[in-house]
Amino acid sequence: MPAGPAVQLVPAAPAQALERADDVVDGLLEAGRSPGDILVLTVGGPHPWQLHELSFGEGAYWAQLGEGGDVFYADADTTRPVRREVVVLVVNDTRPARIEQAARKALGHAAALLVVCGDTAAAAPALPEPSDRPVPA
Numbered sequence: 172m173p174a175g176p177a178v179q180l181v182p183a184a185p186a187q188a189l190e191r192a193d194d195v196v197d198g199l200l201e202a203g204r205s206p207g208d209i210l211v212l213t214v215g216g217p218h219p220w221q222l223h224e225l226s227f228g229e230g231a232y233w234a235q236l237g238e239g240g241d242v243f244y245a246d247a248d249t250t251r252p253v254r255r256e257v258v259v260l261v262v263n264d265t266r267p268a269r270i271e272q273a274a275r276k277a278l279g280h281a282a283a284l285l286v287v288c289g290d291t292a293a294a295a296p297a298l299p300e301p302s303d304r305p306v307p308a
Contacts, residue, residue: 176258176281178301180291188263188289189218195259195286196242207239210255210280212247214273214289215264220244247273256282262289271297 183191192211199209211218217225221244224232236243236253245253247260258281262270270290274297277285287294 175278175299176283176285178278178298179284179286180295180301181286181288182291183289185215185263185265185289188215188261189213192218192259192261192286192288195288199257199259200242204257206241208256209242209259210253210257211242211244211259211261212249212273212277212280213244213261213263214247214270215261217246218244218261221246247276253280254282255280257284257286259286259288260294262287262291262294265290265293267293270294274298 181191181195196209196211200206213221224235224244233251235241236251243253243255245251258277260274260277262273264270270293274287274294277287278298285298287298
């Protein structure tokens with residue numbers, strides 16, 4: 172059975188989870204990761220960049236996902252078939268059941284790495300042990 176994605180936990184209060192996730196995305200890009208490799212999923216309110224992209228209309232927003240040239244931001248409840256090398260899960264919500272459900276779904280969207288930013292303790296029951304193996308850049 173193939174191993175799932177590596178898991179990294181970045182603890183933060185829900186109010187700081189978006190900021191920590193942005194720091195993670197910046198670090199991934201600085202390390203050489205392609206923007207099209209990264210999916211950012213929010214458990215609570217949407218990421219400001221998601222709102223910006225949605226301002227151009229649903230069609231243009233979802234077309235960006237298909238084009239795969241940039242970091243894509245979506246709600247963790249998305250029912251679209253989305254898979255990227257790296258998923259950054261923003262736990263900017265306080266409902267444990269929603270957080271666990273989002274963490275399980277995020278694992279299925281991540282091919283190589285899942286980074287959980289926010290209330291990592293609430294997400295932990297749905298996750299394998301954080302990885303000590305090297306994280307692909």
